[in-house]
Amino acid sequence: MLQNICVVLVNVSHPGNIGSVARAMKNMGLTRLVLVEPRAFPHNEANIRASGANDILEKAKIVATLENALVSCNLVFGTSARHRRISWPLLGLRQCGTKVVEEAASGTQIALVFGREDSGLTNKELQQCHYHVHIPSNPKFSSLNLGAAVQVVSCEVRIAWLIAQDQSSKLEKNEVASTKNSELATVDELERFYKHLEQTLVAIKFLKPEKPRYLMARLRCLYGRSSVSRTEINILRGILTETQKVVDSASRKRKD
Known part of the structure; x- marks a missing residue:
């Protein structure tokens, strides 16, 4: 132990x-x-x-x-x-x-x-x-x-x-x-998730880098106390990836 x-x-x-x-x-x-x-x-x-x-x-x-x-x-x-x-x-x-x-x-x-x-x-x-x-x-x-x-x-x-x-x-x-x-997400896996989450929140304009207002710190606190598993992290990152695809698609249509 x-x-x-x-x-x-x-x-x-x-x-x-x-x-x-x-x-x-x-x-x-x-x-x-x-x-x-x-x-x-x-x-x-x-x-x-x-x-x-x-x-x-x-x-x-x-x-x-x-x-x-x-x-x-x-x-x-x-x-x-x-x-x-x-x-x-x-x-x-x-x-x-x-x-x-x-x-x-x-x-x-x-x-x-x-x-x-x-x-x-x-x-x-x-x-x-x-x-x-x-x-x-x-x-x-x-x-x-x-x-x-x-x-x-x-x-x-x-x-x-x-x-x-x-x-x-x-x-x-x-x-x-x-x-x-034993299947809990490791700290490095969580760090990659947090970076992915921050990028997505900025992309959908929910997080404004110039006025973050402790948003990421509060989200870290939320997920940190939730004992997130590796499977759950993969699900969350999958959601973020699909969200980014929708945002990118909408951006390209506006340009066209």
């Missing part, structure tokens, strides 16, 4: 924090680490701070963008403490741990995404996440070290995992649901 979960770090500035994260992951039984454009890695400071979790650093995957990091993932949890205009599905730590374990148990590929030490994740990056996760720290001193943040979230995941081991009946239900959940 835990092998279906990866930790994604975006633009880490200090290599020591990568080592701290690796140690926190190994403490909680997580092994898959993905680094999005780290400023300095590999680095000796990361090895020192890993303190025995160097195997995780050695197997860490390095990519250029968050979109690349989420290829083949089905469900993405992004940590954020900032207020945003658009309401997004928000989970507390205990809810996050339970949700991650329930989904991972049925084969769903999970990503836990953590942002930059100084500024976290951008709004655009947060929109690539299905859920946002809030760590209820002291509001008067809410800033957490990156390694500590990963430790807290991964600890909740492990607690939920340990509870799940004692609930055999719940595991059996997850096995029945595994076929359906």
Whole structure:
């Protein structure tokens, strides 16, 4: 189950924090680490701070963008403490741990995404996440070290995992649901759908690029919480393709 979960770090500035994260992951039984454009890695400071979790650093995957990091993932949890205009599905730590374990148990590929030490994740990056996760720290001193943040979230995941081991009946239900959940659309498939959707909405003049009014962000939120399957994505993209054909045909007739 835990092998279906990866930790994604975006633009880490200090290599020591990568080592701290690796140690926190190994403490909680997580092994898959993905680094999005780290400023300095590999680095000796990361090895020192890993303190025995160097195997995780050695197997860490390095990519250029968050979109690349989420290829083949089905469900993405992004940590954020900032207020945003658009309401997004928000989970507390205990809810996050339970949700991650329930989904991972049925084969769903999970990503836990953590942002930059100084500024976290951008709004655009947060929109690539299905859920946002809030760590209820002291509001008067809410800033957490990156390694500590990963430790807290991964600890909740492990607690939920340990509870799940004692609930055999719940595991059996997850096995029945595994076929359906394994067919969920991946993040990269959803991204291609969103681009196709945006192009079509512009073509039918429902979306005005000069005045988008958060339309695509709201649609991302809608589809992101719907657990869209690959079959459903193909149906939706088929509808978009036929819509574009009608628009193109009408455009040619006007020109004639």
